[in-house]
Amino acid sequence: MNHEYYMARALQLAKLGLYSTSPNPRVGCVIVREGVIVGEGWHKKAGGPHAEVHALQDAGDMAKGATAYVTLEPCAHTGRTAPCAQGLIEAGIAEVIGATRDPNPLVSGRGYDMLRDADIEVTEHCLQAEAEALNAGFMKRMRTGLPWVRVKLAQSLDGRTAMASGESQWITGPAARRDVQRLRARSCAVITGADSILLDNPAMTVRPEETGIELEEHLWRQPLRVVIDGRNRIGGDAKLFAQKGDVLIATRKISADPITRDEKLGKLAYWSGESKGKVDLYALLQELGERGCNEVLVESGAALAGAFVAAGLVDELILYCAPTLLGSNARPLLSLPLDSMKEQIRWHWQDSRQVGDDLRLTLRPVKLPVAKEA
């Protein structure tokens, strides 16, 4: 078997942490001796052991002289746990195959250096693209301070999200709605707008039983729910405050009469930032990056989704397209006033697949978003 085979297995293990490792990355480790997998591990949860620790424990004495496959460069610093590079050295690992480097430019390469200094043979970049994709949010945050921004919208064939009256339940089917629950579950934060709260009054929570995901009870977490409410219009009776989990209200100026909430359900915080008379979306994303958010999901109406797109802040667009026509009076996908073909905003196809009776289209921008203050 070649290196890619074992690394693919390590990536499978890493993916088990899709819904639980944040703010840490998803990482897997496989230990192989004479062509036999003798140890496997994955990082489950921040504060818990890293993937390498689990895999070394699993391998026991068999780790001596073995090869370790790691989807991310082993850490070289003492954080909440001892450095993993040291652990691999002490266990007698002879060779390390790595997929990606530590994305933080200040520490990148130090883990591999520590291994090489101990005469361990290190080969890098095995299935690097796959490993990067699994942690696109963590990678982006480490490199830019900003989270990965995913905008999700449900539309008809003719690009409409609701009737003129606002009526929209349900355009897409149950399989697409379950898929959205999974997008929420992998996200560190879910962003919506005051309009959506006032119109639909959603809970914005992850409902584990609707996701179809099997996860140990203690690994479930609720994403931070972020409401963009520039004019302080939402009230304390909105459904999202009555559900467990933290809430952040992003506004232009914090209200003189802020909403209060039973702290037992979760924290309620305010953040303010203004740019051109609107909530400053770029600064808000910086704030979420500082709070350790790797992936954020924008689930909003046409106005807010259009603002994220127009500002070039979107990394991934996910469109659930239902096989129906809602007609030309219905509401547009995005509020995005453009006048000529040269202003069009082009994307790359990433994926297209059927989800129940709907089609899910995944796209990424042709030009990468430019950091406003870069």
Add this chain to the structure above:
Amino acid sequence: MNHEYYMARALQLAKLGLYSTSPNPRVGCVIVREGVIVGEGWHKKAGGPHAEVHALQDAGDMAKGATAYVTLEPCAHTGRTAPCAQGLIEAGIAEVIGATRDPNPLVSGRGYDMLRDADIEVTEHCLQAEAEALNAGFMKRMRTGLPWVRVKLAQSLDGRTAMASGESQWITGPAARRDVQRLRARSCAVITGADSILLDNPAMTVRPEETGIELEEHLWRQPLRVVIDGRNRIGGDAKLFAQKGDVLIATRKISADPITRDEKLGKLAYWSGESKGKVDLYALLQELGERGCNEVLVESGAALAGAFVAAGLVDELILYCAPTLLGSNARPLLSLPLDSMKEQIRWHWQDSRQVGDDLRLTLRPVKLPVAKEA
């Protein structure tokens, strides 16, 4: 090998006639003796020999005691050619495997009866669905008098076909435009509206070199170009009159000062029919059915495409979706005023595939179009 194997080959042969057999159906025939294909044939062009004649010629004496696979029931009447059922009998064919019956209810089954009366063993319905799909237009016309109506539209991700100014060149890429040329080439008629003629002045012709289709020179044909011009707005200087091929102008009342045209390029005819102050689309389709049109392609703007959809006259919707956003000021896919979710028009997915950099979505209506006067 089983029957499906040889019938699949017969269907491959039939498909060679995709662009040339109308008003006849596409038909293929394979003759098999002791597991070996000894004769193959397909119908090329109306007035020319049927598939069975070609296949029997190809087989020669080997046809004696052989099995014939036919994608359509052999004809039992003397038309432009002698009845094929008779030909199979005379050649000494021992067994016939058929995919579909003659769709005309008045003659359906007579070809097979003639074979059975001659002690030939007949098995029907082999790959019937595939054979029906290849001739959906011919089948529908024989059963209802109406052609198969395909509406093609090119749109952005947000369901827009042009900027507010009308600017639209080019939303989709060259591969999608080549694909549209192939849709035209297989159609008996291409329908457009006066608005499109006045705005874009298209030739509406098939340009063989753009199709990527290899076809013998004499098999190329131009679909009838139909312009729906209820108020007699288009002039004789429109580009489509200067191109070879027949033109039909469908109007509410024929102009007192009709357009004339150089007959060497092709015929120009008028047809009139009115319903509720508009050109009667249903009656127009009946007219096209009477003219032997199996498949018609609607290539128009939002208004006419919307009218076909609203009238329930569409059998197939083909959307070329480009990975771009044109914004909320841009023109809608269809002029289709609907007010509530219960009025939505639902479709079944038929196909979804990438064509160049665009996605081609093919859909069929959930409810079959109801014949107005049935």
